Amino acid sequence: MKNIKKRFFGYCRAICCYFYSLVQSLRGLPAMTPIEVKIIKDVLSSFKKEKIRILEWGGGRSTLYFAKYLRSLGIDFEWCSIENSKQWRDVVQEKLDKNNLGDKVKLFLFEFIPFWMKPGWDFGNPNPKGFGPQEKNEKDYISYPSSLGIKFDIIIVDARFRRRCLIEAQKILAPEGIVILHDAQKEHYHSPLNSYKFGKFFDSGYLYSHGVRSRNKIWIGSKEDHK
Numbered sequence: 001m002k003n004i005k006k007r008f009f010g011y012c013r014a015i016c017c018y019f020y021s022l023v024q025s026l027r028g029l030p031a032m033t034p035i036e037v038k039i040i041k042d043v044l045s046s047f048k049k050e051k052i053r054i055l056e057w058g059g060g061r062s063t064l065y066f067a068k069y070l071r072s073l074g075i076d077f078e079w080c081s082i083e084n085s086k087q088w089r090d091v092v093q094e095k096l097d098k099n100n101l102g103d104k105v106k107l108f109l110f111e112f113i114p115f116w117m118k119p120g121w122d123f124g125n126p127n128p129k130g131f132g133p134q135e136k137n138e139k140d141y142i143s144y145p146s147s148l149g150i151k152f153d154i155i156i157v158d159a160r161f162r163r164r165c166l167i168e169a170q171k172i173l174a175p176e177g178i179v180i181l182h183d184a185q186k187e188h189y190h191s192p193l194n195s196y197k198f199g200k201f202f203d204s205g206y207l208y209s210h211g212v213r214s215r216n217k218i219w220i221g222s223k224e225d226h227k
C-alpha cells in the first residue's frame with residue numbers, strides 16, 4: 001500500500017512538472033527558475049557599455065527571451081550561442097528570425113549526440129569516465145568561441161561539457177566580465193570554479209523540467225570583485 005501511494009504521488013509530481021514546464025515554454029520563458037531569470041536580467045542590465053557581448057553554451061528560450069529583454073532596454077548587444085543539436089538550433093533560429101533578432105544573435109552549430117544518448121550513460125552515474133570530448137565537433141564546440149577574437153562580458157554555461165566550457169570561458173572573458181553556471185547544484189560541475197578569482201552560489205528555487213523537480217543553484221563568477 002505504501003509503495004502504491006509513493007508511486008502514485010511520484011506520477012502526480014512528474015505530471016505537474018511536465019505541465020509546469022509546458023506552461024513555461026508556452027509563455028516563452030527560459031528553462032530556468034524565476035530567480036535565475038531575475039539574476040540574469042540584473043547581470044545583463046548592470047553593464048554600462050556601448051555594446052555588450054554575450055556568449056552562451058546551450059541556447060533555447062533563454063536566447064530569445066534575454067535578447068528581447070536587452071532590445072527592450074535599448075542596450076546594444078552581440079549574442080553568440082553554441083549548439084550541438086541541429087534540430088534545436090533550427091527551432092531557436094526560426095524564433096529569432098521571427099522576432100527580427102537574427103542579426104544580433106548568432107547560433108553556431110557543432111553537431112554531436114548528447115551524453116545521455118551515448119552507450120554506457122545512466123541517470124544513476126551522471127559523470128562516468130570516458131565521456132569527455134573526443135570527436136572533432138565536441139572539441140570545436142568548446143574551443144570555437146576562442147577563435148572569434150571577442151572578449152565576452154557575460155558567458156552563460158548551460159549545456160554540454162560544462163566543466164570544459166568553464167575552463168575555456170576564462171580565456172575569453174573580458175576583465176570585468178561575468179560567468180554564469182546554470183544547474184550549479186551539481187557537484188560534478190564544480191572542479192573548475194576555484195580557478196575563478198571570485199565566485200558565489202545562489203539558491204535559485206525549484207526548476208521543473210522533463211518531469212523532474214530539482215532544487216537549483218546558480219553560480220556567478222568573475223576575475224574581478226563586482227561586490
Ligand SMILES: C[S@@+](CC[C@H](N)C(=O)[O-])C[C@H]1O[C@@H](n2cnc3c(N)ncnc32)[C@H](O)[C@@H]1O
Pocket residue numbers: 029030031032057058059060061062063082083084085087088158159160
Ligand atoms: C538546458 S538547454 C538550454 C536551455 C536554455 N538555456 C534555456 O534556458 O532556455 C541546453 C541544451 O539542451 C538541448 N535541448 C534543449 N531542449 C531541447 C529540445 N527540445 N530538443 C533538442 N535539444 C534540446 C540543446 O542542445 C541545448 O543546447
